[in-house]
Amino acid sequence: MTSSLERRKALYGNDLACYERMVEIREFEKITNALFAAGSIRGTTHLAVGQEALALGMASTLQPTDVVAGTYRSHAIALALGLTPHSVLGEIMGKATGCCGGVGGSMHMCDTSVGLLPTSAIIGGGMPIAAGAGLAFQVQKSKNVGVALFGDGATNIGAFHESLNLAAIWKLPVVFVCDNNVYGEYSRIDKTTPIEDLHKRAESYAMPHMAIDGMDIHAVRKGIGEAVERARSGGGPTLVEAKTYRFSGHSRADQALYRPEGELEKWQKRDPLLVTEQDLIARKLVTQEKIDQIKSTMESDLAALAKKVENDPEPQLSAMFSNIWTPAKAGK
Amino acid sequence: MTAMRVRQAIVAALADEMRADANVIFFGEDVAEAEGPFKTSEGILEEFGPIRVRDTPISEMGFTGAAVGAAMMGLKPVVEIMFIEFLGVALDQVVTEAAKTRYLSHGTLSVPMTIRASVGSGLGFGCQHSQTLEHWFASTPGLKVLMPSDAQSAYSLLRAAIQDPDPVIVLEPRILYAERGEVDTKKIAHIGKASMRTTGTDLTIVALGHMVNIAEEAAKAAGVSADIIDLQTIIPWDRETVLASVKKTGRLIVVEEAPLSGGWGSEIVATVTAQLFSSLKSAPFRITTPDVPVPFNGGLEARFAPTSEDVARQIKHALTQSGAPQPWWVAEGVAK
Numbered sequence: 171m172t173s174s175l176e177r178r179k180a181l182y183g184n185d186l187a188c189y190e191r192m193v194e195i196r197e198f199e200k201i202t203n204a205l206f207a208a209g210s211i212r213g214t215t216h217l218a219v220g221q222e223a224l225a226l227g228m229a230s231t232l233q234p235t236d237v238v239a240g241t242y243r244s245h246a247i248a249l250a251l252g253l254t255p256h257s258v259l260g261e262i263m264g265k266a267t268g269c270c271g272g273v274g275g276s277m278h279m280c281d282t283s284v285g286l287l288p289t290s291a292i293i294g295g296g297m298p299i300a301a302g303a304g305l306a307f308q309v310q311k312s313k314n315v316g317v318a319l320f321g322d323g324a325t326n327i328g329a330f331h332e333s334l335n336l337a338a339i340w341k342l343p344v345v346f347v348c349d350n351n352v353y354g355e356y357s358r359i360d361k362t363t364p365i366e367d368l369h370k371r372a373e374s375y376a377m378p379h380m381a382i383d384g385m386d387i388h389a390v391r392k393g394i395g396e397a398v399e400r401a402r403s404g405g406g407p408t409l410v411e412a413k414t415y416r417f418s419g420h421s422r423a424d425q426a427l428y429r430p431e432g433e434l435e436k437w438q439k440r441d442p443l444l445v446t447e448q449d450l451i452a453r454k455l456v457t458q459e460k461i462d463q464i465k466s467t468m469e470s471d472l473a474a475l476a477k478k479v480e481n482d483p484e485p486q487l488s489a490m491f492s493n494i495w496t497p498a499k500a501g502k
Numbered sequence: 503m504t505a506m507r508v509r510q511a512i513v514a515a516l517a518d519e520m521r522a523d524a525n526v527i528f529f530g531e532d533v534a535e536a537e538g539p540f541k542t543s544e545g546i547l548e549e550f551g552p553i554r555v556r557d558t559p560i561s562e563m564g565f566t567g568a569a570v571g572a573a574m575m576g577l578k579p580v581v582e583i584m585f586i587e588f589l590g591v592a593l594d595q596v597v598t599e600a601a602k603t604r605y606l607s608h609g610t611l612s613v614p615m616t617i618r619a620s621v622g623s624g625l626g627f628g629c630q631h632s633q634t635l636e637h638w639f640a641s642t643p644g645l646k647v648l649m650p651s652d653a654q655s656a657y658s659l660l661r662a663a664i665q666d667p668d669p670v671i672v673l674e675p676r677i678l679y680a681e682r683g684e685v686d687t688k689k690i691a692h693i694g695k696a697s698m699r700t701t702g703t704d705l706t707i708v709a710l711g712h713m714v715n716i717a718e719e720a721a722k723a724a725g726v727s728a729d730i731i732d733l734q735t736i737i738p739w740d741r742e743t744v745l746a747s748v749k750k751t752g753r754l755i756v757v758e759e760a761p762l763s764g765g766w767g768s769e770i771v772a773t774v775t776a777q778l779f780s781s782l783k784s785a786p787f788r789i790t791t792p793d794v795p796v797p798f799n800g801g802l803e804a805r806f807a808p809t810s811e812d813v814a815r816q817i818k819h820a821l822t823q824s825g826a827p828q829p830w831w832v833a834e835g836v837a838k
Contacts, residue, residue: 272798273799275628277628277631326559354559362560485799489802
């Protein structure tokens with residue numbers, strides 16, 4: 171079986187592999203949605219449809235030794251960073267085969283072999299953690315970078331201000347990536363935030379900042395690459411605002427009936443899959459026929475996986491009592 | 503009497519208080535236009551308008567603190583915290599500011615605010631969205647902490663909370679939002695007064711929130727005659743009712759949906775043991791969750807909070823033996 175790290179390494183310098191992973195995420199979320207609707211998934215789930223280019227742009231730019239602190243909407247970034255569909259779906263379905271052994275659920279992805287720290291279900295929860303990872307890298311004199319991935323809504327929580335300020339004064343090797351998908355839970359950004367260009371908030375921390383087209387993997391790579399390079403070379407943190415769009419509701423409970431008419435349709439023309447397909451076809455890296463084949467193969471592979479995962483073992487009762495504390499070292 | 507769901511009883515209580523007192527305002531994340539993620543504010547914006555009913559940014563410290571300030575200036579704000587864990591980032595404003603304002607103003611200022619928050623396990627929301635966390639507040643003098651167990655108490659407690667002159671936290675078991683019950687809208691609770699769910703002679707069971715329902719099922723399954731006390735207020739708790747009941751039955755079990763260590767039930771057991779030592783027929787004890795985060799997996803989560811089967815087992819033990827029984831995870835050899 172392919173490891174997370176092998177899946178991650180397959181992305182570097184391979185635009186077709188990145189596209190295939192984007193298709194994987196899209197099809198994965200369709201299946202997640204269907205399983206939830208069928209009652210096979212408990213609780214809640216937050217889909218990342220439309221945010222595939224940001225995930226892949228990050229995963230193919232960051233090194234596996236860089237770390238990412240993400241959110242409850244993390245299926246896309248988890249798959250992009252290398253987690254297998256089996257370990258992600260296993261977790262969403264609460265199976266022992268999940269990346270957290272089934273005790274975490276849809277909002278809690280983690281795989282340290284590819285740098286994914288436990289994702290937080292609290293808005294802004296990962297931002298000071300990413301700064302802290304950067305602090306460790308600075309103290310350890312390593313070249314690694316800490317990355318916080320968060321939504322537009324998180325820029326209104328205290329952790330945003332505090333972690334950006336701290337990272338700026340200590341010049342920490344951190345990249346703050348704001349996935350501005352226009353909606354914070356059920357509210358459009360203009361109802362909760364007085365400005366639309368969130369990256370400009372970095373100016374009050376004298377921090378470099380930029381807006382990038384989050385629907386275009388090349389634009390993401392360029393922006394993230396510049397920020398990562400600055401961080402690695404001791405230049406301190408950057409706030410990168412990726413302009414994306416949340417194609418689904420906030421969570422499965424939300425049908426997103428509040429969208430202005432035509433907004434979704436407008437953004438669907440900038441669907442990251444579509445944008446990537448046009449690019450790959452123009453560069454003659456792929457044909458429409460091949461694209462259709464990739465999609466249908468992925469769809470059937472994931473459907474088969476879902477059937478398999480449904481029959482995966484449940485965690486043992488003892489899993490409930492595991493990993494509360496770190497075991498004492500021998501001899502102590 | 504009107505039949506309504508728990509979430510509708512909450513809406514009704516809020517609306518009745520807003521009609522009765524123009525100082526009552528209401529805000530939180532997606533509570534106005536979207537009418538609340540759990541539909542606990544249906545129709546509130548429509549009836550009371552955008553000056554009194556507001557959506558907030560995702561800024562719990564900011565808007566909870568704004569409620570503290572507005573309350574000091576004479577309004578009666580009600581804020582909704584979607585999941586109790588989200589109050590973590592606003593804890594300073596609650597325990598260090600709101601709870602100390604009366605004290606630090608030498609009695610010249612009050613903070614008549616209400617914080618409503620959904621709590622509890624059982625719905626697969628994972629360990630960062632499923633705790634009850636009443637112990638965060640139970641040892642903070644200056645706060646009052648309430649928890650309803652059904653539609654009637656959801657209505658009566660919220661009205662009492664909004665009318666109260668001090669900061670009150672109402673912890674709403676999320677698992678009950680869709681449950682139906684009869685509600686008498688003339689009944690307003692007395693904060694600090696417990697409610698008797700059933701009366702009996704064999705033993706006293708003290709519980710809170712959804713655990714009251716579990717205790718009632720368990721007593722029925724065990725075939726015992728129990729005083730089931732729905733505590734409703736954690737601080738200040740109703741010593742008089744609990745002591746009178748245990749004095750009568752001689753046996754006490756507390757059922758809590760909270761970790762074994764540091765729970766409010768310890769306070770009840772300690773008080774009863776100290777005051778009624780010579781009247782006890784068996785050791786008072788608590789039935790709690792284990793000291794673990796709430797697991798996501800359905801099978802595991804079903805074992806997390808006390809179940810009616812397990813409570814029934816421990817009730818039987820209490821009636822036949824003088825010492826306390828072991829919790830299930832010890833009895834089954836799963837953990838120490």
